[in-house]
Amino acid sequence: MPRRFLLRYGAALLLPILCTLLVFPFSHFLEAGILLLYVPVVMVAAWFGGLGPGLLSTILSVVFTSYFFLDPAYSFVIRSAEDVAQLVVFSFVAFLISLLHTAQMRAQRALLDSTEKIRLIVDGDLDAVVSFDRDGLITQWNPQAERQFGLPVSEALGQKASTLLFPAPARQTFDQGLKEYVLRGESGLLNRRMELTAVRRTGDQFPVEVVVIPIHAEGTVSFSAFLRDITERSRHESEMLALQRQLEERNSWLSLVFDLTRAANEAETPQQIFGFAIRRICEESSWIYAHVYLPEREHPDTLVPSVYYHSPDRRRFREFRAASLSRPLRSGAGAAGRAFASGSVEWSEDIRRGPGYGEDDPFVKAGARTVAAFPVRVGQETIGVFEYFSLEVIPKHETLIHLMGVVGLELGRVLERQRLQEGYSEAVWEQQRVIAQELHDGLGQELTGLGFLSQSLADLIREPEAAGRAARLTDGLKRALEQIRGLARGVSPVADEGDGLMTALAQLAESTTATYGVPCRFDCPEPVNVEQNPIAVHLYRIAQEAVTNAAKHARPRGITIGLRLSDEGLALCVADDGIGIATRNGRSGGSGLRIMRYRANAIGASLTVESSGGGGTRVSCILADNGARTFPTEVKP
Structure with missing residues (x-):
């Protein structure tokens, strides 16, 4: 049997016995109050053992009292009704005491258990x-x-x-x-x-x-x-936010690359795609000024700015802009020169602490901190450089470097496409020049000699009929010679001389007036020499197409062919006062316009067709690079 069980019931048994032994000597003095002495016994038994031991001590208390202390003594016979009532009341009270003590004990035990559970929960939390x-x-x-x-x-x-x-x-x-x-x-x-x-x-x-x-x-x-x-949770949240920002940034850059790729396929000139690229990249990040360096035609080791972009704060960057546009760079000099020479990215996080930029440098005065130069490549060849400036210190950005490498390859394809167009145009022009040379120097000279010989023979013939035949032969040879010369001029309309373009445009104005009856004049205030004959031929063909379209379709009262040098470069303009391009074409394009744009792209020029202020149409072709120098083009914010 469990030890606790023996202790509980053993105590319930011993307590009434001890109480009886203690009370027995004083029983004659206590008489009726003896049962009250057993109440503490029942309470102690119930408190220590619960309901069962309490009831046991109650029963023993009644038995001992009735046997030892009630008349007749030493007998279980109870003759007095009063004694019976006392025993019943005692038993009931003792039962209640046992029951209440048991309930209290259970409540205390439950409270202790609950308190212990709470303590364990709190301690183990x-x-x-x-x-x-x-x-x-x-x-x-x-x-x-x-x-x-x-x-x-x-x-x-x-x-x-x-x-x-x-x-x-x-x-x-x-x-x-x-x-x-x-x-x-x-x-x-x-x-x-x-x-x-x-x-x-x-x-x-x-x-x-x-x-x-x-x-x-x-x-x-x-x-x-x-x-x-929540240190770990905060760290994970920070990492997730960083990854989210990185994902958004990469999506933004991928969208930029997609836009640049599409723009590269649609761009008519390298200047257009370069301008679009530097503007979009500046808008996507903290760069506030950027330009594109391209090598000069005559001096490939010298870089000159071609396209530039800057923030709307023009006053702040006035000196900055002037300095950047007026400083050709040698390969290996400055961030752009080093990027061009090495074909790799040059990134200076803070130009104030790096070499090459003093306190009087206009870039430093304007507040520039970070400069980055990205090469534009075709295969293993570097053919241009992007240079960006920021007012903030920007750590080296590997994602941007990688994406700019992709952008550089796309833009390199645009330049390569222009090179192929120029090469194709030069090959065609060379073939045409050879044909014109052969027609003029070969067949033309042969016909000239035959003409002189025919004329000499005609002078010797005295018979009228034979003399008439000889004269007709001489006239036929002269007409053939004129046709050959016309073919030669059609194949190569511009003489291979510096002023050949001016002469050809003046002749175009005269022939237009004679052919269509529309007054056409050539306006060239100052001499404009174009040393590269292929460029001069393309410009002439653009002017010829524009003049022909105006004379045939615009119903103009007059046409003006303009040629001059401006701040933007060599400017060719054909303007008329007719009905306008939208009215005569019904749309903004046509085969003639596509041909003019193709020729402009082939020489790296820009072409615009717009309505004149007083009516009519104005076709403008701007050649920024006239074979010797580059005129930077601004990209508007």
Whole structure:
């Protein structure tokens, strides 16, 4: 049998016996009050053993009393009704006492068990649990709080909670929240989840999630705070946010690459795609100024700015812009020159600390900090450089470097396409020049000689009929010679001389007036020499196409062919005062316009067709690079 069982019932058996032995000598003096002496016995038995031992001690108390102390003594016969009533009342009271003591004992045991469970839960909780009174003094400090804050419970108890838990800036707010609840019964600090900064014993700060709840008991209020260390969660959230930002950034850059690829396929000139590229890249990041360096035609080792972009603050970057546009770079000089020479990215995070930029440098004066140069490549050849400036210090961005490599390859294909067009045009022109040379110098000279010989023979013939035949032969040879010369001029309409374009355009104006009856004049205030004959031929063909379209379709009263040098480069303009391109074409394009654009692209020029202010149409062709120098083109923000 269990030991506890024997102890409980053994005590219930011994207590009535001991009480009887103690009372027996004084039984004559106590008489009717003897049963009252057994009440403590029943209470002790019930308190120690519960209901069963209490009932056992009650029964034994009744048996001992009736046998030893009620008349007749030493007999279980009870003659007095009063004695029976006393025994019944005692038994009932003793039963109630046993029952109440048992219930109380069970309640106390349940309370102890519950308290122990709560203690175990609190001690084993993953959160730090800190309880404190209405004054904020700590009354409970669980093991997790010890580990989390590095402070043993012996040192924490009785200390100010706000002082141990939070750094100085947050303590006053925490104490004020508790005070508000104590005074008014409400506070924004309690009963809600908060993310705060806690402090360890070492002074290290870390993020915690805090919930503070009030506990009302015994006419007062206390508080319990549950603090969870969210360092790992915050780190994961930060990493997720960083990954999300990185994903958004890469999506943005991929969208940019897609747009640049599409624009590269649609661009008519390299200047257009370069302008689009630097503007979009500046808009996507912190760059405020950018330009594209291309090698000069005559001096491939010298870089000159071709296209540039800057923020709307023109006054601030006036000197900056002037300096960047007026400084040709040698290969290997400056960030752009080094990128051109090496074919790799040059990135200076802070030009104020790096070599090559002094305090008087206009870039430094304008507030520039970071400069990055990205090469434009075709295969293993570097054919241009992007250079970007920022007012902020930008760390080296590997994603941007990789994407700019892709952009550089796409733009390199545009330049390569232009090169192929120029090569094709030069090959065609060379073939045409050879044909024209053969027609003029070969067949033309042969016909000229035959003409002189025919004329000499005609002069010797005296017979009228034969002389007439000889004259007709001479005239036929002259007409054939004129046709050959016309073919030669059609194949190569511009003489291979510096002023050949001016002469050819003047002849075009005269022939247009004679052919169509429309007044056409050539306007060239100052001499414009084009040394490269292929470029001159393309410009002539553009002017010829524009003049022919105007004379045939615009019904103009006059046509003007203009040729001059401007700040933008060599400018060719054909203007008429007719009905306008939209009215005569019904659309903005046509085969003639496509041919003009093709020829402009072949020589790296830009072509615009627009309505004139007073009516009519204006066709403008701007050649930024006239074989010797580059005229930078601005990209508007």
